[in-house]
Amino acid sequence: MAEHLGMTHCGPCPSCQEDSWQHIVDGRLRWEWQYCCPVSGTQACGGGWGPAPDEVREEIVAREGTVRLAVGGPDGVPLAALRKLMHLSLPQLRQARAEGFAATPTEAALLRGV
Numbered sequence: 217m218a219e220h221l222g223m224t225h226c227g228p229c230p231s232c233q234e235d236s237w238q239h240i241v242d243g244r245l246r247w248e249w250q251y252c253c254p255v256s257g258t259q260a261c262g263g264g265w266g267p268a269p270d271e272v273r274e275e276i277v278a279r280e281g282t283v284r285l286a287v288g289g290p291d292g293v294p295l296a297a298l299r300k301l302m303h304l305s306l307p308q309l310r311q312a313r314a315e316g317f318a319a320t321p322t323e324a325a326l327l328r329g330v
């Protein structure tokens with residue numbers, strides 16, 4: 217079985233390539249993840265709407281950094297928009313209201329547009 221060949225490749229090797237990114241499609245946030253390894257011939261990909269899963273987002277943040285957005289008030293991102301688009305919990309919203317929200321550049325572009 218072909219799957220058994222993959223068993224020898226249990227961790228990332230120097231040829232492994234992993235890429236993740238966010239983009240805005242029709243005004244909605246979307247994330248994509250892609251993995252391939254020419255050595256083991258493994259390929260995988262994933263993606264979804266809304267905020268990226270933590271491990272994907274952490275990688276994007278590590279590469280692109282974050283932009284601190286003001287939340288609430290006349291110039292800030294509306295709390296309702298932040299809750300809807302980024303799925304923040306109430307404690308997270310309170311923190312964002314007090315300290316600003318650390319958005320990825322793509323999230324910032326979306327949140328600034330609301």
Ligand SMILES: [Zn+2]
Binds near residue numbers: 225227
């Ligand atoms: Zn590999």
